[in-house]
Every structure is written in structure tokens, then in C-alpha cells.
Amino acid sequence: MLLNFNSLLAALTFYTCFPVSQNLKLDFSRIARWAPVIGLLLGTGLGLVDLGLDRLNVPSLTRSAIVVVLWIWWTGGLHLDGAMDSADGLAVQDPDRRLTVMSDSVTGAFGAMVSVAIILLKTCALTEITHDRIWILALAAGWSRWGQVLAIALYPYLKAQGKGAFHRQGLNAAQDIALGLACLLMVTGCQIYLQPANGLAISIRSIASCTITVLVGYYFHRRFGGHTGDTYGAVVEWTETFILCLSTIAL
Template identity: 30%
Template sequence: MLFRALKKFFLIPPNWLKDFAGAWVFYTILPHWPGIKPQFKRIARFGPAIGFFIGCIQITIWLILSKLGWPTESLALISVALAIYLTGGLHFDGLIDTADGIAAGQEKQMEAMKDSNAGAIGSLAIIAIILIQISALLKLNNLSIIAIPIASFFGRISPLWAIDKFPYLKDKGMGKFHKDNWKGFLKEIIPSLIIIVIISTIFSIIPETKIVRFNLLIGTLVGTIPVFLIPNWLGNRLGGHNGDSYGASCVLTETLMLIILGFFLEVY
């Protein structure tokens, strides 16, 4: 009976698994899942899970290179570069276009965001954010292996809030299918709640000699504030959201969470 159930599961995968496969394709450059045709409908709900997985890849590389004697400065640079590479620069591209749109003013913001060429403000924004992320990782030092997956995960919850609370800015666009297939924040957040339980379980077994759990808890709770503030600010400033501002929300939230965790987490 178990074999039949597994056979049916993989021969006729449920919609949520096809959406998960779609999220994998959409949010990363990693190889497609064999035997499962991706579906691009309710994929946004799996963005945070993908982010957590990307964060785990980052810290795995961090730990390997650390064992080989690489300095923290190099590890921080590689970690940020790896995140950009694994996502194909999707969210960072959105940050550039959003910054250019805001700089152009309300009358020209959509035109500026459509322009495939990076403007001066967008270029400066991406440089500033990368430098800030690297600085935060240098402050966190070895505790970056805790902060990176948390920030990568919560950064991708912010677009869920943006999709739920704001209209889509265009009749068409790469991100419009998120809004078209949206079932409400409480339903779409369910996969993220599962990841939160997993993260909480992992961190509950961290030895007290490595980190004070209370600081981690408070830092994470404070760090979740940008999850809602950033998409609200962008949505009010732009008059709504699109695919670019979803990406910008992700990057800005992730960056602020790294900074906040840098204030709360200390090596003991």
C-alpha cells in the first residue's frame, strides 16, 4: 500500500508539490526536479522555504571554507556573491529597478522601472546594500551561520505581505501571476510556519556556550519588523507593488535583519 501511495504521489504529484517545483525554478538557477513538471501558480508561498535552503547552502560553503582557513572577510564576500548567483540576481535586479523608479518620481516611475538599463540611483543602491550586508556579516563573524538562513528566510516573507496588502501596479508583468493566484496571507504563510518550527527546533539545541538563546529570540523578533514595514513603505511610495518591488522588499528586509541580528548576537 505504501508503494502504491508513493507511486501515485510521483506519477500524479499534488498541486502544492508542482508549485514547490515551480518556486524552485523561478527563484533559483538550480537544476529542475526530475519527474515533476513545475507549476507557476501559488509559488510565492514557497519563497521563504527556498530562501532558507539558499541560506543553508551559504552557511555550508562558509563552514567548509572556514575549516580550510579562509578569513572571515573572504567568507562574507563569498556568501553575498553566492546568494546573488544562486538566485540569478532576481531580487537584486528588482532592487535596482525599484530604486530607479523611486528616484524618477511618481510620473515617470513605471517608465524608469521598465528600463532594462540600470540607472545611477539603482547602481548606487545595489552597491550600498552589498556593502552593508558584508559589513553585517563581518560584525556577526562566525555567528553568520545562524543569521544568514534566518535573514534569507524572513526576507522572502515580506513579498507575501506585499502581495496580500497592495494592488499590482501593471495589467501585465512577470510577477502578476502571484497576485492572480493569491489565496490570502493566512493560507500562503502555512509553509513558512512549518519552516519556523524547524528553525526553532534547530536553535533550541544550540549550546548555551555558543550563544545566548534569549538574544537570538529577541533579535529575530525585532528583525521581523522590517518584514512588514518595508513592503508597506514601498507600496505606499509606489502606489502598489510589482515584481521589481517584491524583489526590493526581499533584499531590503534581509539586509535590515542582518543588521539587527548583528546588534543582538555576540560571540561568547
């Protein structure tokens, strides 16, 4: 079944640190298809926290920093860890050693620098975004995880074993790509419906976000020759970052 709530709850358990009852029979076999939905829910939650802080007159920079920290906390740092490991792998000149370096639990200098860059760019970009923050947060988190689904479906997985291996094994590529895209377009359509005067700008931002999503996944494929669980996380983090930076541009 396309609608499998045990699978959706399993995705919530895997991709976030939110507690789910252990008495439920969770189905982890095809959780990747739900990643964009989890992203939309996560971004909406962050947007609601941001809105509450705004009502308390918390300054924009402080609000943005709190939201970014919550973003890391609620995901358990899963994707940021992948971005750091991917950066360490890219720093190695010998392509044959990259996967070995990425598997090392010790964070290298490039991984540390990338984590600082991502957190800094997200915080600064959010600070500059003064309108539609809840929409932008939801869609940035949603598009980035749709990029993960694309990477799983379109590119080879480079490890025989690993946390990301079962994602590819359980993916129904066409159906799962379409599911995530439909959810994202529905949310975008709702925003256009509620803000018809900004319809063109919202549409341009949506097309640009989709383009960023595709290009980030392709970039890591070109550099590594495929993907791993770490590069899936890197796709999520860098896509979120670039979409937030894009959203600072007044359209």
C-alpha cells in the first residue's frame, strides 16, 4: 500500500529523534519514500517555533540560531554527520581511499570546517529572510529530502553494506519520486493559493529549489561515482543551505 502509517512512523523514528511507541510494528523497508514528508513536517515544526519566538519579540539573529540548533537536534545530527564525512572524503586526493576515510569515526579538519560553514550559512540566511519563514523552512527541508530520494533512485550505492543500503533495496523509484514531488507541489500550491499576489515569485523559487536539489545530488555522484549514506546526508544539508541562501533574494 502507498499509505502505510507504520512505514511513515518508522521514517519519523529513523530520520528524527522524536519518540515513537515501541509497541508499534514499524516497517523500515521503504522509509525513504517518506523522507520529503518528514522534511515538510520537520520544517513546519521549526517554522512554528520560529513564529512563537517572533511573538515573544526574540531578535531575528537569535531566533535563527535557535531554529538551526533545533534543526540539528531534531534530526539527531544525522545529515550533518553525513555532510562532514563526505567533506573528509572529498579532501582525499586518492579516490580509492575516500570511502575508507568516510567510514572513519574521527572527524577531520575538512569535516569540521564544512559543519561550521553549513551552520553559519543557514543562520545568516535565515536572519536575512523576513517573510514566509515557515513556508521556506518547510519547503527547504522537504526539497532537500526529495533530493535524497532522487540520489537513492538514480545513482549506484557504493557500499555492499551500510545504513543507506536498505534504502535503495526498498525503493520503488518512479512511485516514490512522484509521491515526494506531489507533496512538495501541493504545499507550494497552497502557498500560491493563500498568496496569489506572490504566485510568480513562489513559482520561480520552487523551480530554482528543484534545480538545486537535482544538481547537488548529481555533484556528489560525479565526485564519488555514486552515493553512500554519508552523501545522502550531504545532499540534504547542502540543498537546505542553498535553498535558504536562494530565499534571501527578493523576487
